[in-house]
Amino acid sequence: RVKHDGRGKVCFFDAEMDEAARNRRQIESELRHAIIRNQIHVSYQPILDARSGEIGGYEALMRWNRPGHGLTEPDIFIPIAEESGSIVQLGEWVLRQACMEAVRWPLPLRIAVNLSPVQFMLPNLCERIEAILTETGLAPSRLELEITEAALIRDRDRVMTTLLRLHRIGAHIVMDDFGTGFSSLSNLRSFPFDKIKVDRSFTGVLEHDAAARSIVRAIIGLGHSLGMPVVTEGVETETQRRIVVEEGCTQVQGLLLGKPDIEPSVKLAACENILSEQFETGVLPLRRAHHAR
Numbered sequence: 001r002v003k004h005d006g007r008g009k010v011c012f013f014d015a016e017m018d019e020a021a022r023n024r025r026q027i028e029s030e031l032r033h034a035i036i037r038n039q040i041h042v043s044y045q046p047i048l049d050a051r052s053g054e055i056g057g058y059e060a061l062m063r064w065n066r067p068g069h070g071l072t073e074p075d076i077f078i079p080i081a082e083e084s085g086s087i088v089q090l091g092e093w094v095l096r097q098a099c100m101e102a103v104r105w106p107l108p109l110r111i112a113v114n115l116s117p118v119q120f121m122l123p124n125l126c127e128r129i130e131a132i133l134t135e136t137g138l139a140p141s142r143l144e145l146e147i148t149e150a151a152l153i154r155d156r157d158r159v160m161t162t163l164l165r166l167h168r169i170g171a172h173i174v175m176d177d178f179g180t181g182f183s184s185l186s187n188l189r190s191f192p193f194d195k196i197k198v199d200r201s202f203t204g205v206l207e208h209d210a211a212a213r214s215i216v217r218a219i220i221g222l223g224h225s226l227g228m229p230v231v232t233e234g235v236e237t238e239t240q241r242r243i244v245v246e247e248g249c250t251q252v253q254g255l256l257l258g259k260p261d262i263e264p265s266v267k268l269a270a271c272e273n274i275l276s277e278q279f280e281t282g283v284l285p286l287r288r289a290h291h292a293r
């Protein structure tokens with residue numbers, strides 16, 4: 001049987017698809033109340049200097065504690081929130097929460113927040129971000145905004161204006177998940193990017209895949225020649241860390257170095273320990289599992 005989905009697309013209808021569609025609609029409607037019902041949380045994962053291990057900041061990662069399902073992965077609910085538009089509200093909630101959290105830290109570490117391409121469709125995204133900075137008192141230079149190339153496709157002029165203004169007030173613009181998708185070199189040059197993050201799909205195969213290593217080397221070289229630090233995400237093993245350090249990577253992020261963690265006290269204690277050790281010894285030991293629960 002053939003069915004029209006109401007948006008001009010034709011698809012084959014069967015029980016499985018019906019079930020999937022129902023599931024999406026269910027998530028969509030639950031998400032509308034998720035903030036007010038206290039189900040959304042922010043988890044913080046450290047981003048460290050690749051050589052010294054010093055923590056430079058944290059990435060804020062959205063978590064949804066969905067009733068009856070437990071902690072639900074962003075990869076499941078963010079695409080649905082993007083389609084329904086609720087990502088705008090969710091994204092701003094995470095940004096505000098992350099800024100409020102960061103102003104309480106004893107050190108002026110950076111906080112990295114992901115922005116969805118859908119948020120760039122707002123005519124006043126920059127003003128909304130500035131309002132949150134003012135409201136929370138976070139210095140713009142402590143904020144990193146992570147965007148993927150998907151945000152650059154539509155309405156490039158508007159995105160350009162927004163990014164230029166955010167860059168001008170001192171926020172750092174980060175190209176997330178680079179190496180997959182378009183990976184356009186001209187995007188890196190045209191838009192005011194300050195930093196590149198290598199997609200974690202390369203990191204996982206670095207040890208065995210010479211081509212992956214060549215790509216990572218090329219991205220790091222490209223970043224450096226454009227004057228941008230390069231972060232490798234998804235670092236899970238000591239060998240992976242060693243390889244990316246050898247390739248000249250600036251910062252690292254991944255389970256080896258620290259899990260995303262909701263508990264601020266653990267995080268603060270850990271960050272103070274690491275930094276005070278550095279001052280005492282003059283050398284920063286790279287410690288693993290500091291943030292593990």
Ligand code: C2E
Pocket residue numbers: 045060061062073074075078087091094114115116146176177200233234235236253254255256260
């Ligand atoms: P991302 O921005 O690339 O974030 C990095 C992802 O890698 C996170 O997944 C993190 O938990 C995961 N990760 C960290 N270390 C490792 C590791 O060693 N190995 C592996 N395999 N994974 C690691 P998470 O938290 O599930 O988020 C997935 C994606 O969802 C993010 O990818 C980002 O695109 C999106 N996302 C998360 N929070 C937000 C948000 O507040 N707003 C928006 N718009 N998107 C968000």
Ligand code: MG
Pocket residue numbers: 059114146176
């Ligand atoms: Mg990110």
Ligand code: MG
Pocket residue numbers: 176177197199200233
């Ligand atoms: Mg990424």
Ligand code: MG
Pocket residue numbers: 177
């Ligand atoms: Mg991603």
